[in-house]
Amino acid sequence: MPNNSVLTDEPCPVARSVDVIGDRWSLLIVRDAFDGACRFGELQRNLGVARNILSDRLRKLVEAGILDMQAASDGTAYQQYVLTAKGESLFPVVVALRQWGEQHLFKRGERHSVLIDKRTGKPIPLMKPTARDGGGLPPSATEVRKLA
Template identity: 80%
Template sequence: MPHRKVMNDETCPVARCVDLVGDRWSLLIVRDAFDGVRRFGDLQRSLGVARNILSDRLRKLVDAGILETQAASDGTAYQEYVLTTKGESLFPVVVALRQWGEQHLFKRGERHSVLIDKRTDKSIPHMAPTAKDGTVLAPAATEVRKVT
């Protein structure tokens, strides 16, 4: 299988992010970590991913500082994968993907999982980029200033 170019020298933050967490398995591992899945076997069962692929993605996520390993919380000999502060900061990315999927990938009335605010027991509001004054920003109201 050919290797793709690593984007460490890329000046676009989106390209660097996608290079690190943009494949299906990495994002789903992060999603499951937010849902409290911590052990290799539990991740494998949840995702249905091959062991070698899961091992590779977990290693990359640990090397990138998104996950860290720690001794199992129940005192067994297992190790657990937990989100670091850097990993937890991916939460808005996962929520944005979820909300885009809810809006565009399900038929009206089709059932799907829902992200709930535990304090209110209600689904969380739709996320949108906003200006400092709180107004929602449309793509046309922004521009990327590229490095020259």
């Protein structure tokens, strides 16, 4: 990955992650990619973002290996953006942000979208860290160990 895409000297994985996907547009592009949006025009319409900003964020996401550009699946001359395995591994991050927003950013009874398990038709369970024994893991039960 190019040095300008990552805080190469930063030892914190959160800081490095935010450097790559932490801005509004990058996260929303990834969200829309999970929802099936794959063409530039489609992403621009969905997001209402300026072309130059969208182009810049797509380029950075491709450089970071989160999205891949490939020929359109319908055989047209267009290109499409698809999530790589690295990009698909962001799904829990997007789900966690969604669930946090559902819990804290909507008034009681206010309408919002819900992520549904296609197999059951039910909302997916709340994501939360779990210990090896399967029990809940609150922040107070964890610590960050700095590597020497």
